Amino acid sequence: MKKKGKIVIFDSHEDIPRQILSKEWIPFFIRKFISFSYTKYEKFILKQLDAIVTVNQDIASRLVQYNKRTYVVSNYPVFRNNVERSSVMERTIGFAGNIKQEYMHENILIALTNLGNVRYLLAGNAEEGYLKQLQTFKGWDFVDFYGRISKEKVLLLYDKVAIGMAIHDYTLNVGGKKGGLGFIKNFEYMEAGIPLICTDFDIWKEIVEEYYCGICVNPHDVNSITGAIQYLIDNPVIARKMGDNGRRAVKEKFNWETQEEILLQLYDSL
Structure with missing residues (x-):
């Protein structure tokens, strides 16, 4: 999409390199290699994008090293004005x-x-x-x-x-x-x-x-x-x-x- 002149934003809700390390279905002895390989690829791609959006400062502190236009947009809910707690079931x-x-x-x-x-x-x-x-x-x-x-x-x-x-x-x-x-x-x-x-x-x-x-x-x-x-x-x-x-x-x-x-x-x- 960047090659076609489009504006591209990377939206990351997960720390994917860490997530890979915790995937039990991936054989343990290759998890580090896959995580490392993804990190290298991620760095290469993110440098070329227009911005990065993520959900917390911990992930942002890693991604900002690849792209200075990194923003934290937390995953907060829409506030409703008409919430009632009149039908709460005890216990x-x-x-x-x-x-x-x-x-x-x-x-x-x-x-x-x-x-x-x-x-x-x-x-x-x-x-x-x-x-x-x-x-x-x-x-x-x-x-x-x-x-x-x-x-x-x-x-x-x-x-x-x-x-x-x-x-x-x-x-x-x-x-x-x-x-x-x-x-x-x-x-x-x-x-x-x-x-x-x-x-x-x-x-x-x-x-x-x-x-x-x-x-x-x-x-x-x-x-x-x-x-x-x-x-x-x-x-x-x-x-x-x-x-x-x-x-x-x-x-x-x-x-x-x-x-x-x-x-x-x-x-x-x-």
Whole structure:
């Protein structure tokens, strides 16, 4: 496209070299070679493009070495003015999205077994093998599984759940323990006024503690996950305050309108 005189912008939501290193389906002994080769190719191509857009500063700090016109446009949700939390079901947690192992569903199911009386409203795509694996857990008895649903139905699900679950493993493609802002799920919960339980990534712990909008846990610590769910269920006033705080944070800062302006300014400059 550049050869035809077109303006080309590279949009990167993932740290692809790190992501390659974490792909278990790629034989371990060649992952580094593939990651290295991609990095060299990426550098060669990106130098020629008009701009780069990515979702967080960690990825941007790497890509700006190849192209100085690198911009951070975070993946924040559109803020809705008409959100109501009048149909919340007590003793419920929820998740909507791609149902993958890195979202630690096994540990959530074990936590549900420990709790014994909490429902998990779960929606999204899942590989058949992984879904069957989850269904072998005792905690699956507490799951209401909806499969893949529309965006409109996701919002209706969010209206029901008392707690939003966003527990992701410390994988390389999200920066390990540091984490990143590419998790729109966290911001979706906040926008919907839902208190969240999320991974104690450094970047997310800072946000959650600053705005007091949820609880951060070690994704491998089932007791911490269990305790966080129990605490929010036992303290509905605090949970409601956390949800309100998260919604206010999105309204004031973590909304798409603030990022749209950056993107439009970039377009105007090209």
